Amino acid sequence: MVLCVEDDSDLAYLLQFILDREGFAVQQAADGQIARRWIEAASAPPALILLDVMLPHADGYELLDLIRARPDWAQVPVIMLTARSRERDVVRALDAGASEYIVKPFKPDELRSRIKRLVKKTK
Amino acid sequence: MGCVIVSDIADPVLRFAALTAAGAVALVVVLIAAILLVRAARKLGEWRARRLARDWRPVLAQCAVAAPETFPTLRARERYTFLDLWNHHYELLRGEAQHHLRVLARGVGIAPFARRLLQSRSMRQRLIAMTTLGHLHDTASIATLGALARHRSPTLSFAAARALLEISPATQLPQLLPLIAARRDWPLSAIALALKDLGADTISEPLAHAALEASREASTRPGVPRLVHLMELAHGSAICNDVDQLLRRAEYLGPEVIAPCLRLLNDPRQAHWARQFLSHNVWYVRVAAATTLQRIGGAEDCERLLPLLGDAHWWVRYRAAHALARLPGMAPQRLDELAANTRDRFAAQMLRHVAAEERFA
Numbered sequence: 242m243v244l245c246v247e248d249d250s251d252l253a254y255l256l257q258f259i260l261d262r263e264g265f266a267v268q269q270a271a272d273g274q275i276a277r278r279w280i281e282a283a284s285a286p287p288a289l290i291l292l293d294v295m296l297p298h299a300d301g302y303e304l305l306d307l308i309r310a311r312p313d314w315a316q317v318p319v320i321m322l323t324a325r326s327r328e329r330d331v332v333r334a335l336d337a338g339a340s341e342y343i344v345k346p347f348k349p350d351e352l353r354s355r356i357k358r359l360v361k362k363t364k
Numbered sequence: 365m366g367c368v369i370v371s372d373i374a375d376p377v378l379r380f381a382a383l384t385a386a387g388a389v390a391l392v393v394v395l396i397a398a399i400l401l402v403r404a405a406r407k408l409g410e411w412r413a414r415r416l417a418r419d420w421r422p423v424l425a426q427c428a429v430a431a432p433e434t435f436p437t438l439r440a441r442e443r444y445t446f447l448d449l450w451n452h453h454y455e456l457l458r459g460e461a462q463h464h465l466r467v468l469a470r471g472v473g474i475a476p477f478a479r480r481l482l483q484s485r486s487m488r489q490r491l492i493a494m495t496t497l498g499h500l501h502d503t504a505s506i507a508t509l510g511a512l513a514r515h516r517s518p519t520l521s522f523a524a525a526r527a528l529l530e531i532s533p534a535t536q537l538p539q540l541l542p543l544i545a546a547r548r549d550w551p552l553s554a555i556a557l558a559l560k561d562l563g564a565d566t567i568s569e570p571l572a573h574a575a576l577e578a579s580r581e582a583s584t585r586p587g588v589p590r591l592v593h594l595m596e597l598a599h600g601s602a603i604c605n606d607v608d609q610l611l612r613r614a615e616y617l618g619p620e621v622i623a624p625c626l627r628l629l630n631d632p633r634q635a636h637w638a639r640q641f642l643s644h645n646v647w648y649v650r651v652a653a654a655t656t657l658q659r660i661g662g663a664e665d666c667e668r669l670l671p672l673l674g675d676a677h678w679w680v681r682y683r684a685a686h687a688l689a690r691l692p693g694m695a696p697q698r699l700d701e702l703a704a705n706t707r708d709r710f711a712a713q714m715l716r717h718v719a720a721e722e723r724f725a
Binding site: 345346 | 422424428452453456457459
C-alpha cells in the first residue's frame with residue numbers, strides 16, 4: 242500500500258492513476274492533518290510514501306520528521322514531490338530522511354521507475 | 365395597492381416619506397434577488413466544473429502514460445472550463461505526457477476555440493487562451509499573438525510573448541528580444557523564468573547578439589542592461605567574446621552595463637577587465653570588479669585589492685576583503701597580518717571580520 246499526501250486534487254487523481262496501474266493500493270491524504278492522523282493511527286507502515294512539501298496544517302518536513310521518528314517506519318521509502326527546486330530545499334529534504342526528491346512538473350515514467358526501484362530495494 | 369395607499373396621502377411630506385420607504389423596500393428585494401442569482405450561477409458553475417473534472421480526469425490521467433486514440437465529445441458550454449483543467453494538467457507534467465495532452469487537445473478541438481477566445485473582452489479569457497495556445501504549440505496563432513505582444517497592457521503583452529516563445533523558440537526569441545529589452549513593464553524575473561525553460565543552448569547566442577546590436581544605437585542602449593542581466597542564464601563559453609565586446613564599449617554603456625558584464629566573466633584571461641574597473645567612480649562597479657577578482661583573480665591582484673579596503677563604501681571594502689581571502693595562497697592568518705600592518709582602522713576591521721568568516725566557513 243502507498244500513502245499519497247497531496248492537496249491538489251487533480252494531481253492526487255493523477256498519482257492514484259499511476260499507482261493503480263503499478264498494482265498498488267493507495268491511501269490518499271489531502272492535507273497535513275489528515276496525513277498526521279493516518280500516520281499516528283496506522284498499525285503497519287506503507288510500502289512507500291509520496292509526500293508533497295507545501296500542505297495545509299502540517300508541511301511535508303513535519304510529516305517526514307513524524308515518519309522517521311517511528312522506529313518501524315524508519316526504512317519506509319519516502320518520495321518528496323514538490324515544486325520547490327532550489328538546491329537548499331533538496332538538501333533539506335534529503336537530510337530530513339527523504340529517499341528521493343522529484344520536482345514538479347514531473348515525468349510520469351521517471352516517477353514510476355523510481356517507485357519501482359525503491360519498493361524493490363526495501364523488499 | 366401600495367401606490368393606491370400612497371396616492372391617498374394628502375400631506376406631501378408624508379407622501380414623500382412613504383414613496384422613499386417603498387422604493388427602499390423594492391431596492392432591497394432587487395438586491396436580494398441579484399445576490400441569490402449570483403450565488404446560484406456560481407453554484408451551477410462549480411457543479412459544472414466538478415462534473416467536468418469527474419468526466420475528464422480519467423482521460424487526462426491516461427495521457428500521463430499514452431496518447432489517446434479515441435476522443436470523447438467535449439460539449440460547447442464546457443470548453444472554457446476544460447481549458448482550465450487541461451492547462452493545469454499540462455503544467456503538472458513534463459516530457460512525453462505533455463505531447464499526449466496536446467494530442468488530446470487537438471482531438472477534442474480546443475485550438476480553434478482558444479483562437480476565438482483571443483478576441484474576447486475578458487482579460488482572464490484572453491490570458492487562458494494565450495496560455496493554451498502556447499502549450500499547444502499552435503503555429504496558426506503566431507500572427508495574432510505577435511500583435512498582442514505589442515499590446516500596451518504588460519500582462520497581456522507578456523503572456524503573448526511567453527506563448528510565442530513556447531510555440532517556436534528558435535524563430536520567436538530573436539524577434540522578441542528587442543521587445544524584452546524595451547518593455548521595462550515586463551518583470552525581468554518572469555522573463556528569466558521563461559528563458560530558463562527554453563534552456564541555455566537556445567538562448568545564449570540570440571541573447572548575446574541582441575545585447576550587442578542594442579549597444580550600437582543610442583535609441584536602443586537603455587535596454588542593454590536588461591539583456592546583460594539575462595545573459596547570466598546563457599552558457600559562459602558561448603557569450604565570452606560578446607561580453608568582451610560590450611566591455612570595450614563601456615564608456616558609452618555606463619555602469620548599469622559594466623557591473624553585470626563583470627559578473628559574467630569566468631575566464632582568468634578576462635581578469636584584466638576587473639582590474640581596469642577596480643577604480644571606477646561608481647561604487648557598485650567597484651563591488652562587481654572585486655567580486656570578479658575573487659572568482660578569477662591571481663595572487664598578483666593582492667596589491668590591487670588592498671587600496672579598496674579603505675573605500676568609502678562598506679560593500680566595496682567587504683567584497684575586496686573577500687576577494688583577498690580567496691586569492692591563491694591566501695589564508696586567514698595572512699589576513700590577520702595584513703590587518704595588523706594597516707594604518708586604516710576601517711580596513712583593519714574589515715580584514716579581521718572576513719578572516720573570522722573564513723575561519724568559520
